[in-house]
Amino acid sequence: MGLSLIFCAGGQAEDTKKMLEALEAADYQALNQRMARKADFSLHLLPRDLQTLSECAAAFSSREAAPFREGLTCYFDAEDRGFFIVSEAWEQYIAAIEAKGAKPLAEAWYQAMGLKESLPPEAIAAVKDLIELCQYAGQTGNPVVHIWAA
Numbered sequence: 001m002g003l004s005l006i007f008c009a010g011g012q013a014e015d016t017k018k019m020l021e022a023l024e025a026a027d028y029q030a031l032n033q034r035m036a037r038k039a040d041f042s043l044h045l046l047p048r049d050l051q052t053l054s055e056c057a058a059a060f061s062s063r064e065a066a067p068f069r070e071g072l073t074c075y076f077d078a079e080d081r082g083f084f085i086v087s088e089a090w091e092q093y094i095a096a097i098e099a100k101g102a103k104p105l106a107e108a109w110y111q112a113m114g115l116k117e118s119l120p121p122e123a124i125a126a127v128k129d130l131i132e133l134c135q136y137a138g139q140t141g142n143p144v145v146h147i148w149a150a
Helices: 015-024 028-033 047-059 088-095 099-112 121-140
Strands: 004-010 035-040 072-077 081-086 145-149
Touching: 004 015, 004 121, 015 028, 015 035, 015 072, 015 081, 015 145, 028 035, 035 121, 047 088, 047 099, 088 121, 099 121
Parallel strands: none
Antiparallel strands: 004 035, 004 145, 072 081, 081 145
């Protein structure tokens, strides 16, 4: 199994706390049930690749760039999984990208990572889902959560 890198938001105010509890207990079914929206970046990536995505987004966002890694607040970090709340500034930075920018952003991201393979549709879908997730989080007031699991 590879590294799972997921961004998500709950539909209810208590969902973030319930997602954290589910991840701590390694109850992935309960965790998934609390996700109202999700962007799955489980594409054989490394965590630093998400930083590269964030840097590439500057050319597509109408907002000032916000740091990704420095904007993560850790709530749980174990040997095989972690739970982080993403800063509101980063959420708004990504939310300010138009949906039609998902494919060009994904292309710029893959080029910046130096990948020679063709851009998979899953990467475009993940970027589009992330933009929509951040827009949803801004509308609902629910935080964007970043989860990783080995």
